[in-house]
Amino acid sequence: MSKHLHAPLVQTHGVEKVYAAASKIAALKGVDLIVERGEFTALAGPSGSGKSTLLNIIGTLDRPTKGTVSYDGKVISTLDVDELSDFRLHALGFVFQSYNLIPVLTAAENAEYPLVLQGVEPAKRRKLSHEALKLVGLEHYAERRPDMLSGGQQQRVAVARAIIHRPSLILADEPTANLDSKTGAQLLDLMEDLNKDHGITFLFSSHDQAVLERARRVVRLQDGELKADEVRAR
Ligand SMILES: Nc1ncnc2c1ncn2[C@@H]1O[C@H](COP(=O)(O)OP(=O)(O)OP(=O)(O)O)[C@@H](O)[C@H]1O
Ligand SMILES: [Mg+2]
Incomplete structure (x- = not known):
């Protein structure tokens, strides 16, 4: 087997983030984190500890001030803007606290939006969005706009x-x-x-103990540093 197959899904190496050089406040102070394929892992830590910053950097929505992020053994933190957007479109899914749906689009249109960006043809998009809505239990809500859905339904879209x-x-910042x-x-x-049936790896942040208890691994951040890393027996 090639070495490539054994590379972790995600690896951060010495990731530091200083938002404004003038303030000199370091949001991340050298984070080394490995996430293997198939994990269902939570990022915990008090407000301001760097959870969103780390998720954004792993998701390539933001760049580290120092350090690298690798994906499948390949450093992605140095890719240019076009390469990054291509990488994001194919490899990553994002779920945010505030759902971030487009209000004028239906549930089906919102679900298929990444495929629009990929230039996938409409018939195929429709088929895939129907399948995805079915997986989240919303096949009968495909034509509804977000304002006609409950919060939980919007988050499922x-x-x-x-x-x-x-x-x-999938990176999820306080999804609940x-x-x-x-x-x-x-x-x-x-x-x-x-995670179990489709092999999708999850890394999600939360403040909520009940949510953290559902994770199989909990990584704790404090003041921009990793403070604990617990794997749960389940
Ligand atoms: N865009 C920004 N500009 C300047 N400072 C920022 C910015 N975003 C975050 N910070 C600072 O970086 C630190 C980490 O913030 P971050 O949002 O990553 O924390 P968090 O753990 O996600 O907090 P919360 O639980 O409240 O969401 C904080 O000190 C915060 O004030
Ligand atoms: Mg946050």
């Missing part, structure tokens, strides 16, 4: 959008923060099914 292009990794605890638990059920 966001998950459908995140999985439509079959990414290896705007949901009540029951709806949040249902979203975690869905994420867990996608």
Whole structure:
């Protein structure tokens, strides 16, 4: 087997982030993190500890001030803008706290949006968005706009959008923060099914102990540093 097959899915090496050089506040102070394929891992830590910063850097939405991010053994933090957007479109899915759906588009159109950016033809997009909405249990809501959906349903549309292009990794920043605890638990059920049945790796942040308890590994950040890394027996 080639060495490539054994490379971790994601590896950060010495990742530092200083937002404004003048303020000299380091949001991340040398983070070394390895995420293997198939993980269902949470990032925990108090407000301001660097969870969103780390997710954004791993997701290539932001660049580290120092250090590197590798994906499948290949350094991605130095790719140019076009290469990065191509990488994101194919390899990553994002779920945000505030769903980030496009209000004028239907659930189906929101779900298929990454495929529009990839230039996939409409008939194929429709088929894939139908499948993705079915996976998240919203096949009967395909024509609804976000304002006609509950928060939990909107977040499930966001998950459908995140999985439509079959990414290896989904990054989710506080995906349950705007949901009540029951709806949040249902979203975690869905994420867990996608992890188990479709092999999608998840890295998600949360403040909520009930959410953290669902993770198989919890990585704790404090003041921009990794403070603990616990793997749960389940
Ligand atoms: N765009 C920005 N410009 C300047 N400083 C920032 C910016 N984003 C975050 N920070 C700072 O970086 C540090 C880490 O912030 P980050 O948002 O990563 O924390 P977090 O762990 O996600 O917090 P929360 O749990 O509140 O979401 C904080 O001190 C924050 O004030
Ligand atoms: Mg945050």
